[in-house]
Amino acid sequence: MDTSLQGDLNWNLLRVFFLIAEEKSITKAARRLGLSQPSVSSALQKLETQLGCRLVFRDSRHFELTLRGDKIFQECRDIFHSTERIALMVRDAPEEERGRVRFQVISNLVSPILDEVLRLYHQRHPSVVFESEIKNSQTIVHNIQEGHVGIGFCLLARPVSGLTSIRLFREEFRVFCGAEHPFFGQESVSVRDLQREPFIAFACATEGVGLEPMVVLRENTRLGSRINGISPNLEEVRRMIAAGLGIGILPLLAVTDDIRKGTLWPLRITDEAIGADVYLVHAPLEKLTPSERRFVQMTQELIALDPASG
Secondary structure, three states, X not given: OOHHHHHHOOHHHHHHHHHHHHHOOHHHHHHHHOOOHHHHHHHHHHHHHHHOOOOEEEOOOOEEEOHHHHHHHHHHHHHHHHHHHHHHXXXXXXXXXXXXXXEEEOOOOXXXXXXXXXXXXXXXXXXXXXXXXXXXXXXXXXXXXXXXXXXXEEEEOOOOOOOEEEXXXXXXXXXXXXXXXXXXXXOOOOHHHHHOOOEEEEHHHHOOOOOOHHHXXXXXXXXXXXEXXXXXXXXXXXXXXXXXXXXXXXXOXXXXXXXXXXXXXXXXXXXXXXXXXXXXXXXXXXXXXXXXXXXXXXXXXHHXXXXXXX
């Protein structure tokens, strides 16, 4: 075919030919198109004239595509099937949202509800970009109060005054020791024995600010009179405990693999579980971006579906 024809091709004529070839009948193609048989025959003749080649061998009893007609039919099938797929892709599709959701989160937080919010939000709004930063609870609350970030996931002893605090779930903590520690493998240890042990602490829990639950947990058990290691990062605290530098408090879900491998041992010191609440804390809604407001709303909707998580 002359390349000069490419811009002059009549797509309506091509579609008529495609249906004729697909039905192997001008009559059946006319029925599908809602046109008269003479109109369909005329359209086929116009296309053959435009292309300068015969596309169909036909008479009253016989229908067959020419070699060139069959090749053009194959091309048309790819083209029109692609247009159908495009139509399906955009049909009933909501207007695509662009934006950014920025939040700060405590390190190594194991949270199915946060995982589900991220999954569902991305599924609905695939063009929105997420930006996550690891901070301790004190810093997260401070940054929200100062307007540096709008959303945070924190461990708190109680909701923060002046900020919306949405309780997500309660995280269980345990006192742990490493494999080389003399208490490793013991079913229960007295609090008095643990109070004599060197302690590995989170940096924020040594500052006495009251926002980080590690402070409350240590105060309740009176642990840590002698500190052998400090870090603001959960993974580094876990490393020092596993290395035998001292005992320390860790969230249970975050170290299940270490317990299974035998590198950490949970020390039972009370029949009551040690725990702290995980909150989504956010700035006033008017200070959040539209994407961040939808993120908070989606989190609240998921909590409402599963009240046990809140």
